[in-house]
Amino acid sequence: MSEWLSANLKQLLREEEAQMIAWRRHLHQYPELSFREEKTPAMIADILRSCELDEVRTQVGGRGVRGLLRGAAPGPTVALRADFDALPIQDQKEVPYKSRIPGVMHACGHDGHTATLLGLARVLARHRQHLKGNVVFIFQHAEEENPGGAQQMVADGVLEGVDAIFGAHLWASEPVGKVLTAPGPLMANVDDFLLEIKGKGGHAAMPEQTVDAIVVGSHIVTALQTIASRNVSPLEHVVVTVGTFQAGDNANVIADTCTMSGTVRTFLPQLRELAERRLKEIVNGTAAMLGATVSIRYDRGYPAVINSEREAAIAWEAAVAAVGAEQVERMKPTMGGEDFSYYLQQVPGAFIFVGAGNPEKGAAYPHHHPRFDIDEQAMLISAEVLGRTALRYMQVTGGDGA
CATH class of the missing domain: 3.30.70.360 (Alpha-Beta Plaits)
Incomplete structure (x- = not known):
């Protein structure tokens, strides 16, 4: 069933690229700190409802949002996660979408994560007839501040019925076009x-x-x-x-x-x-x-992010299909932390890193730097990798021969 959607996913996402950039820039101008997110989850929920998802839950674990999309045929349920909180940093970039909130900015790419997953949700929702299984879209608050939103959302049932979960981080230390993941311990x-x-x-x-x-x-x-x-x-x-x-x-x-x-x-x-x-x-x-x-x-604090073997392999295959084998690399473990680990303690899954650096576009600063930015082209790549990962998981585990 998913053969047509896999073949056309890149083009379908390109049609959403301008909208994803617009969403990302709006979020960048109006960032919200961990546990203080109000307008951001409201915006996410409104967009998900406009996609006519089967279910949209708000205030999950406090301030998180969960959207459920049921496919046309039965199959596994795949969760895809993005985070949406910002950091207490003064934005020093001189760009039209510079933060308008004093002392607060998206200095880690969470605005891009959210816009990416919203764009993918629109595409999959419009073509749900090609899905053999279900997709849960998890939009998480408070990743940046321990104890973090993931633990709260898990406790509130965000993974109910989920068979596997995948997430992606736009990674400015790698050039746009690169995708990295690996099985086993990935973050500390x-x-x-x-x-x-x-x-x-x-x-x-x-x-x-x-x-x-x-x-x-x-x-x-x-x-x-x-x-x-x-x-x-x-x-x-x-x-x-x-x-x-x-x-x-x-x-x-x-x-x-x-x-x-x-x-x-x-x-x-x-x-x-x-x-x-x-x-x-x-x-x-x-x-x-x-x-x-x-x-x-x-x-x-956060436990280690440990990718499961099968799901990491599925994500790797999806990345190769999206960007080519020469652009996919094994991720070396980093001593940074991520509360995506709490999801992986409950269900198998994998975390993926998508290159977002490009000095020619000002994306030359590390995460949490006051001049941090991303090459927005990375959002399109991340959406395709996550989309292909979900489709591939349905194929491998649900018996879809497409």
Whole structure:
């Protein structure tokens, strides 16, 4: 049944390209922060209703949107996910679609993800007679802020009846035209910590009467690096980063307190456990050795994104059909995190990266940069890859010989 739709998908999506760009630019001008999204999900729901989907649910898990499209013939149910929250960053680009909300911008491409999936929804809805199965369109709030929207949406039944899920991230570090994915671990477990060290302040000229919180903190920063260098095999992956270090108010005063925060990134569950245990042992031991006390807050964040074998292979085949074998590459694991992982804990699936960088169009800055932008051509590619992935999944698992 899907043979005609597969053969014509590229052209059908091209007919929606101008609309996808218009949606993306509107969202870029009016970004909304995690857990504060109001106008964005309302806009998404209105567009999905205009597509005459079989069901459109709002406020899923809080602020998410779920659309269900039933195909003409029975078959598996495939979920496709996009996120739509922005970041607390001032947009410094000089483009007509620059953010109009002070201090808020789409600096990670979520506006493009949403516009992409909306365009694909319009095409599939118009040609549902060619679908042997169903498609669930998941538009997720609050990906950028732990605990994230995915966990809430899963708890609220967003995956009910779903057999597999796929998602795509527009990836500015790769040139437009490239598509990357791989089976197995793809993105890391993301944990955060906050340390509050208590020493004994005093005059800088009389250090013997004090417990210098800065010295204690400095020793801790150095010692934490031994987790990666001495506790974990060099063939495995772990990152321990101290991102903030705040102490002291005056040049001739020894600080009595020091506050530090950072992040721990791993892939394997056993390394996640090891890193947390060793961090606490090192921090407590170092503080005690130097006469200070310390409180530790350790927060488990997003789990690792782990693509399932079959679904990653299906996504790979779909990408090859969309852009050609020479443009599809195996994704190297990244220590970044993504709450798409919560969906993959419930059903098999795969996460895909679609190149969106192009210096000639100003798309030359990394994600979360105040001048971040994408080559909008990447949205067309991403829509085709996701569409072909859904069709291919229906073919492989539903017995469609097309």
